[in-house]
Amino acid sequence: xxxxxxxxxxxxxxxxxxxxxxxxxxxxxxxxxxxxxxxxxxxxxxxxxxxxxxxxxxxxxxxxxxxxxxxxxxxxxxxxxxxxxxxxxxxxxxxxxxxxxxxxxxxxxxxxxxxxxxxxxxxxxxxxxxxxxxxxxxxxxxxxxxxxxxxxxxxxxxxxxxxxxxxxxxx
Amino acid sequence: xxxxxxxxxxxxxxxxxxxxxxxxxxxxxxxxxxxxxxxxxxxxxxxxxxxxxxxxxxxxxxxxxxxxxxxxxxxxxxxxxxxxxxxxxxxxxxxxxxxxxxxxxxxxxxxxxxxxxxxxxxxxxxxxxxxxxxxxxxxxxxxxxxxxxxxxxxxxxxxxxxxxxxxxxxxxxxxxxxxxxxxxxxxxxxxxxxxxxxxxxxxxxxxxxxxxxxxxxxxxxxxxxxxxxxxxxxxxxxxxxxxxxxxxxxxxxxxxxxxxxxxxxxxxxxxxxxxxxxxxxxxxxxxxxxxxxxxxxxxxxxxxxxxxxxxxxxxxxxxxxxxxxxxxxxxxxxxxxxxxxxxxxxxxxxxxxxxxxxxxxxxxxxxxxxxxxxxxxxxxxxxxxxxxxxxxxxxxxxxxxxxxxxxxxxxxxxxxxxxxxxxxxxxxxxxxxxxxxxxxxxxxxxxxxxxxxxxxxxxxxxxxxx
Numbered sequence: 001x002x003x004x005x006x007x008x009x010x011x012x013x014x015x016x017x018x019x020x021x022x023x024x025x026x027x028x029x030x031x032x033x034x035x036x037x038x039x040x041x042x043x044x045x046x047x048x049x050x051x052x053x054x055x056x057x058x059x060x061x062x063x064x065x066x067x068x069x070x071x072x073x074x075x076x077x078x079x080x081x082x083x084x085x086x087x088x089x090x091x092x093x094x095x096x097x098x099x100x101x102x103x104x105x106x107x108x109x110x111x112x113x114x115x116x117x118x119x120x121x122x123x124x125x126x127x128x129x130x131x132x133x134x135x136x137x138x139x140x141x142x143x144x145x146x147x148x149x150x151x152x153x154x155x156x157x158x159x160x161x162x163x164x165x166x167x168x169x170x171x
Numbered sequence: 172x173x174x175x176x177x178x179x180x181x182x183x184x185x186x187x188x189x190x191x192x193x194x195x196x197x198x199x200x201x202x203x204x205x206x207x208x209x210x211x212x213x214x215x216x217x218x219x220x221x222x223x224x225x226x227x228x229x230x231x232x233x234x235x236x237x238x239x240x241x242x243x244x245x246x247x248x249x250x251x252x253x254x255x256x257x258x259x260x261x262x263x264x265x266x267x268x269x270x271x272x273x274x275x276x277x278x279x280x281x282x283x284x285x286x287x288x289x290x291x292x293x294x295x296x297x298x299x300x301x302x303x304x305x306x307x308x309x310x311x312x313x314x315x316x317x318x319x320x321x322x323x324x325x326x327x328x329x330x331x332x333x334x335x336x337x338x339x340x341x342x343x344x345x346x347x348x349x350x351x352x353x354x355x356x357x358x359x360x361x362x363x364x365x366x367x368x369x370x371x372x373x374x375x376x377x378x379x380x381x382x383x384x385x386x387x388x389x390x391x392x393x394x395x396x397x398x399x400x401x402x403x404x405x406x407x408x409x410x411x412x413x414x415x416x417x418x419x420x421x422x423x424x425x426x427x428x429x430x431x432x433x434x435x436x437x438x439x440x441x442x443x444x445x446x447x448x449x450x451x452x453x454x455x456x457x458x459x460x461x462x463x464x465x466x467x468x469x470x471x472x473x474x475x476x477x478x479x480x481x482x483x484x485x486x487x488x489x490x491x492x493x494x495x496x497x498x499x500x501x502x503x504x505x506x507x508x509x510x511x512x513x514x515x516x517x518x519x520x521x522x523x524x525x526x527x528x529x530x531x532x533x534x535x536x537x538x539x540x541x542x543x544x545x546x547x548x549x550x551x552x553x554x555x556x557x558x559x560x561x562x563x564x565x566x567x568x569x570x571x572x573x574x575x576x577x578x579x580x581x582x583x584x585x586x587x588x589x590x591x592x593x594x595x596x597x598x599x600x601x602x603x604x605x606x607x608x609x610x611x612x613x614x615x616x617x618x619x620x621x622x623x624x625x626x627x628x629x630x631x632x633x634x635x636x637x
Contacts, residue, residue, distance in 0.1 A: 064517050065627040074625020079616055086612070090605030094598055095549075101594040108451075108587045113581045116441050 014127075015134035016109075018102035024137055025098060026142040029091035032084050033149045040156055044081060048164045051077050055168045062170065070168055077164045081157045088153065092146035099139020106132025195362030288328070295336050296322035302339055304392045306344030306435065308374040309355040309400060314339045333556055347375045350418070357381065357388055359402035371400070372419055377431045378439075385415045387443075391438025404435065455588035458556035462589065466596035469545035472538045473603035480610040483535070486619050494629050501531035501614075505622045506629070513630070524626060528618050535614050539607055546600035553593015561587025 010018055056128045060066050109128030117124055278285060281463045295318045302308055318339055321332045352372045360367040360381060371388060373379040378505035379400070387406060392398045403409035406412065411430045418429040432438045452459060486500040496510045510525040511519050563582030571578050 051592065060631075063246035064521075065631060069625035069631075070624075071464070072627075074622045075616060075620030075624070078620075079613060082612075084609075086609035087605055090602060094601060097594055097598050101598065104587055104590045107593065108584070111580060111583050111587065112445060116444065149354065 001007045013132070015109075015138065016102065016106065016131035016134045018098060018105055018131075019138055022095065022102065022142060025091060025094060026146075027140065029088060029146050032088040032091065033056065033146065036084060036088065036153065036154020037149070039083075040160065041082070044160055045061075047077055048167070049158070051164055052167045067170075070170070074125045074161060074165055078157070078161045081091050081160055083165045085150075085157065088146070088150050092143055092150050095139045095143035095146065097139070099136040101126045102139065106130070106135070106169050111168070172581045201229075227555055274469065282437045291328070291333065291336065293320050298336060298340060302343055302392055304389060304398050305343060305346070306373050306379050307343060308398070309371075309390075310351070310353040310373075311342060311346070314342065334491070337384050343376070344405075347377075350374050352382060355400055357400045357402060358391075360386075372415075374418070374429055374431055377433055377435055378415075378429075380419070382419050383624065385419060387411070387415070387436070387439050390544045401524065403443055407439045407442035408445070408447065411439065411442065438627065440557065451588060454584040455556065455592050456559075456590045458552060458559060458585075459592045462556070462592045462596050464551055465545050465552070466600065469542050469549075469596070469600045470603065472544045472545075473607050476538045476542065476607045477603065477610065480535070480607060481615060484610060484614050484617075487614060491617065491621065491625060494625060501528075501534065501618050502622060502625075504531065505618065507625070509626045509629070519622070524622060528622055531618055535611050535618070539604065539611055542600060542607060543605045545603055546597050549596035549600060550593040553590045553597075555591070556589020557586040560584070 012023070055061070055070060055073055058066065058069070061070075106128050110125045111128075111129050113121075113125045113128055281288075299315050299318040299322060308315060314335075317335050321335055323326060324332070352370055354368055354370050356366050357369040357371065358364075358366045370382045371379050372382050379401070380386060381388060387403045388400050389403055390398050391401050407430075414428055414430050417427050423429045430439075446454065452463070455462070481518065483500055487502040488493040490500060490502040490506070494506060495503065496506035498507065504602070505524060505527050508523050509520070512523040515523075537568070560582045563585060564579045567578045567580075567582060573579070
């Protein structure tokens with residue numbers, strides 16, 4: 001069983017329009033997650049290095065003013081580390097809602113068929129039923145796959161910021 | 172004869188009584204009429220009467236003879252007719268016998284051919300209604316009537332009769348592959364729904380539409396003697412019509428996508444009855460309307476918030492670079508506070524800055540909670556609508572029983588549509604709120620954590636310490 005383009009097309013057609021929205025939302029979510037993973041893995045080091053170097057280049061690292069400057073440098077690192085985390089979490093929360101939307105629109109389709117055929121033909125209702133169930137499943141899968149990566153993100157951010165703070169020694 | 176004698180006796184008796192009466196009366200009335208005269212006269216009268224009787228008797232006798240002769244004549248005629256009847260019935264029996272002999276002979280001689288004819292008639296009878304109800308029949312009329320004639324005929328079909336069936340079937344097959352325009356009377360095509368001769372385009376025998384406005388047309392066959400064309404009461408949605416229009420406007424040889432309804436109009440009719448977006452939203456009822464109003468309010472707040480936060484953020488970033496004091500954005504106002512208090516000691520300067528930052532915070536966060544609350548309320552309202560719809564449904568079941576799903580459909584559509592609308596409102600509002608709150612958070616952080624640092628850097632650069 002090869003999952004080719006035809007199978008994907010068939011799957012999307014059976015899931016209805018909401019499945020398409022879920023697909024787009026999942027792509028955006030994963031783009032955001034991957035962007036963050038790459039940032040934590042590669043770009044963060046440069047950002048942290050620059051901040052620490054700027055701190056180390058200062059002659060005054062003791063006064064109140066110096067503390068203010070240190071806070072500012074750490075805050076810049078934190079802001080860069082926190083970019084998109086909020087959005088990623090929002091997308092993870094949205095996926096099951098979109099799945100629920102698919103369920104309800106699928107049920108609307110089922111009741112349309114019932115109203116037109118007097119509810120006699122179970123087979124003609126199956127189109128609406130698959131429109132109801134497939135988006136739910138897809139929304140769950142998208143959400144769960146996203147949760148695996150977003151749940152640790154806050155801790156990762158605070159750990160990285162903590163690391164930068166530790167490197168900026170107050171003489 | 173007896174009667175006649177009796178009559179005579181009676182007459183005699185009467186004459187005697189009259190005579191005696193005259194006898195008694197004679198002395199009193201008149202003496203000039205003698206008895207002999209009377210007697211003579213009576214005798215005369217009786218003679219006269221008997222002569223008359225004789226004559227009438229004669230007459231009766233001659234009449235009887237005549238009638239008897241007529242009767243005998245009629246009897247002989249009856250005999251002749253009966254003889255002829257017997258002869259004819261004999262001939263009829265003979266003919267009958269001959270007929271059965273001949274039809275038996277025909278059957279023997281026809282053999283397999285007879286069975287073939289039976290098959291032919293059955294096939295013609297079965298094909299006739301298909302062709303009669305076909306779309307192509309409005310273009311090539313008369314085929315169904317010819318087939319009906321052949322199917323019902325008792326005589327041996329001629330070669331031409333036999334050819335009608337394959338001809339009709341072939342023509343039907345060819346018609347299935349054609350895309351053609353033709354003119355036919357269509358009910359409902361006129362402005363007031365009257366029958367009008369209309370130019371139609373048909374795709375095979377499946378789909379037909381008027382070429383002027385691309386209204387789809389269906390064949391009506393139920394409860395009518397003669398099938399007729401009628402414009403669909405509810406036209407399917409725009410995508411079907413635009414695909415049909417692209418076919419109508421296409422050049423010969425061009426490839427276009429066109430709608431085909433294999434059920435010959437039924438599916439298009441069903442598609443036409445599907446509620447469109449506006450009707451769907453109306454199905455949501457008052458709760459649905461409330462949800463949509465909330466969505467509009469929330470979206471307006473969120474978009475306003477996002478735009479102002481974006482402008483504020485870019486202004487603050489510019490100020491962070493130039494470090495110019497002013498009143499345009501929160502960071503500039505913090506610098507302004509620094510400028511005014513820079514001659515005081517650091518403790519009170521920090522207090523002044525914190526105070527300024529605290530004053531700015533509500534402006535950044537303003538309206539964000541409104542969006543959040545609306546995003547949370549929308550699905551709850553959807554749930555409320557669902558429950559109201561279920562109550563309507565169960566009321567319908569209580570009143571009318573569960574036999575008719577159409578009666579319950581109203582409540583169910585309220586229930587489902589409010590849920591849909593609740594989610595449709597909640598999803599974008601949540602997304603907008605996420606965007607707005609992350610932007611607000613960024614701006615807040617710039618103010619909270621950077622203001623002090625930027626002020627410090629500025630102070631240092633002013634005093635030359637670094």
